[in-house]
Amino acid sequence: MSLLVMKFGGTSVANIDRIHRAAKRVGLEVANGHDVIVIVSAMSGETNKLVGWVQETSPLYDAREYDAVTSSGENVTAGLMALRLQEMDIPARSWQGWQVPLNTTSAHGTARIEAIPTDNITRKFGEGMKVAVVAGFQGISPEGRVTTLGRGGSDTTAVAFAAAFDAIRCDIYTDVDGVYTTDPRICDKARKLDRIAFEEMLELASLGAKVLQTRSVELAMRYKVRLRVLSSFEEASETAGTLVCDEEDIMESNVVAGVAFSRDEAKMTLVSVADKPGIAAAIFGPLSEAGVNVDMIVQNISEDGRTDMTFSCPNDQVLRAEKAMNDAKARGDFAFADLVVDQGVAKVSVVGIGMRSHAGVAAQMFKALADEGINIKVITTSEIKISVLIDRKYMELAVQALHDTFGLGEELGRV
């Protein structure tokens, strides 16, 4: 008997009608001969409401109580989904995290999964149950308290179950129909990808393509869980959605898989800092402590023993970053002549595993931008990604130009 994991996000179970529609999808897979583990989120808006109540009650809340409160929405949808499946004559039951049990660390609010013993659910499948509906996002700590896995944690729950139960696939039903070469709202030639490699998906996820939680992709990559992203609002079909898989499963491949972007970036430059061992640690230690998520870092060529240090961070962290730097200067940690802030920048990246074996991607990227008269302010590269910081007003133009130059709008992509 092959086992399939299906995960439905908040918009896919937003009300009774949508729960019924999702149950119908599950019914199709049961009819296809699968045993199914369904992972459900809370109805959309529900978790935000609960988080709001917690914050209103106690601004510096005890994370254990936060978890006890915010995990309740998933219990509701799990029970309702099981009831609906029973109405369709499909033997089903709901499982709360502590009932599985989904064992996690005690890091409340951001707990990590430690183990998912499979015996309880496997025994029920053996007794004729066809669908186990599991409340996503939640687990149980060694102390017996309810834990949660952090926002979007239901994706991680789904992948972890797929790994633990050796599922043939993990289908993530959401409100988009797959992963695109870029955001269709920015570039009308954007095309849905049939397949994408784990590594590419990771880069795209962390760049802001909010289709899948980054942790869930990491976990899928580690355990080789075939992950399919698809819409719960479209007709079921064999080729629906995007399969996130091992790169070996992608037969033909564009060099570049997609163009990602991030609008709300800021660029900060510390002018004339001493170029000596330990200076980077002296700068980025305090930034990290202040909760600034530094992304790109560029150090200029040194001149007379001094250099300029440029970094980028999200726009809304600029004040924190400035304070951290000025405090460090006041403490005498290091000196700088000036701190220049540019809050009008955006980041554009091209991502693709093909880059590893294909030279010239960077040159082609820079030429395409130059042809449009777009100036590059900062560049960083990784094995499968090249990112540039540019003026925000050129962002859409840059995305379209890169999408064109790498032929992402053309049908012959990946199969």
Added chain:
Amino acid sequence: MSLLVMKFGGTSVANIDRIHRAAKRVGLEVANGHDVIVIVSAMSGETNKLVGWVQETSPLYDAREYDAVTSSGENVTAGLMALRLQEMDIPARSWQGWQVPLNTTSAHGTARIEAIPTDNITRKFGEGMKVAVVAGFQGISPEGRVTTLGRGGSDTTAVAFAAAFDAIRCDIYTDVDGVYTTDPRICDKARKLDRIAFEEMLELASLGAKVLQTRSVELAMRYKVRLRVLSSFEEASETAGTLVCDEEDIMESNVVAGVAFSRDEAKMTLVSVADKPGIAAAIFGPLSEAGVNVDMIVQNISEDGRTDMTFSCPNDQVLRAEKAMNDAKARGDFAFADLVVDQGVAKVSVVGIGMRSHAGVAAQMFKALADEGINIKVITTSEIKISVLIDRKYMELAVQALHDTFGLGEELGRV
């Protein structure tokens, strides 16, 4: 260290502001030197919403899933209450039913409490916790599934905790400020009782004074739990509310404690049934099977071996009762000449433990009604209660007359 149980109903925790007010009450008792176990209901309206979703999803629902869904509201208020207490620097934590564990039978939807092991919570009190906030209404079955105790079950949870932990008192906070001699909306001389005996409260509760769930009063009587009903919307005071207690704790006592009534009654008479052994069983067996809650039963004097059998039931069960009787007649179980239905009646009762040692209560009651020209249709009596069925249009008049004749509006009542 003395332990107090405090229970807050749905209207007392209806929103964040009310949860804060309830927490303040708890804080006062902690300042008074008590360890406290707080039992919370779901925010008012929340459980009804969840029940509605269950019924919409599956009209003939699996009670196990019903319980999994409908118990979630209490988890939310328990967590929020614990958070609020922590904000007030009071060491507190929430407990879900399975965490205590509150062990129940497997009768989902109407589970009965089997045991409440006290070690987990007692150990936490030993470690400095001052308040245990427990989600009411829910428990765990021997199979490890979530159970619920039936509507109003949080009262029962509270009394069971008070019994298990040998609490000095169980305070039930609700939206009324105590138990009244009768409904103030019917009789403006109605007066709050300072004390009422368990037996009286039981009669009043089952007569429709919806202050306390009947099961919780039964449980309190069995374990001698001193139960106080009071409003969460009034200032705290030593004499607030009504204490439901053993009759020995009531020093001085009116003969009659209160006047209860029930508006939606129907009277049915089977005319000319055979007066022979087994006839009552033949009539009331089918009624019971049809789900008719027969209340009062009167059998007329026999004449020529035939008699009339009169009984009362809630108005909305008349159709069911008629069908059950006609079906029984058609089956040949028994014969009757006619079935007369009177849907325009009400039941009025006087209740008081003093009746046991005080003759003449019935006579005084009947005289008061006669003085107002009110005809009595049916009479039943128990050790501490006399009930009459009268025309519904005289109900308010009857309640007022009885309230007057037994001096219930006078200040010197019970102390």
